[in-house]
Amino acid sequence: MKCATNHSMKRIAVLLTALAVPSAVLAWPWSQDMMNQPSIKPQEGAMTPFPARSVPVMGIPTKVANREASRDLVNPITVNAASLKEGRTLYRIYCAACHGLTGKAESPVASKIGAIDLTDDYVQQSMTEGWLWGTITFGSYVMPAYGVAGEQGGSNDLTVEERWHVVNYLKNGLVKESQVAAK
Template sequence: MKKLVMIVALLAIPVTAMAWPWSRDLMNQPSIKPQEGSVINYPPNSVPVGGLRTKVADRDAAETMVNPVAPTKKSIRMGQALFRIYCMPCHGVTGKGTGPVGKIFELQPADLTSDYVKGLTDGWIWGTITFGSYIMPHYGYDTTSTERWHLVNYIRHKLEKEPVAKPTKGGKK
């Protein structure tokens, strides 16, 4: 009897084991998950619906790019809106690298108002957003090329120039 129980128990294991962890079963699909675009090889002669990320090879190649978008009020305003969606969680509303999500990283998010970032080229910042950095994730699939230049304009012409105060209480920004 003991033997039979053992055999039944052993037979039951692989079924359970293979399905573990059950809570993630539906997550493991061939669909593209957020921020996972780069692993996909598109079929020949096809273009993804959202367009290609960029023709620029990598961040090094982007370094000498010249910002084609004039820093108009409208561009800076667009940049600010995008910044608050994509960058603020880590770099903070002031850009000083004190966002709540940024705290979890071993290497802290860069202070975007620092002399170090002021010394980076516009192209390098655009490339950092497009391709990510050492720890920082890439946002090349989430933003268009022009949107990334708006972000550069916001950093250059607003964040670096006039420190932004924390949002006032009551949610007014």
């Protein structure tokens, strides 16, 4: 009788010790309650489709059928120093080889393949920003396409935003720079 009481008192002591030491109670069912909430975790199940008629928050079209459909696109990227700097860098990497560093078709290959002067009125006045973006995206007759490979048949070298930065530079930086270079 005395012995049994001693036993149960020991058990209670062990249980109390276990409850008091956090590392010993990690395996209790309620230890994971906070983690296993009735919510959808990352990678769990199929992605919920966007509600009908949702529009991208940035409003930047990533899929346009062709150059013609780009003509009236509104340029979503503000012209500022950062955009012009980015556009200038990209222009010098991707466009200058054919159209020349100052855009005046002064590159060695320009006359051979018919790369045009991008500083004249034909480009600066008569082309919309959308058309320029569309030309970079889909290419022209000889001119290569820099849009998304597969979907738009281009090289995927320039993102949607990067193409608009190039447009900003074409319309707001290139002519000024070519005039300085000519002096």
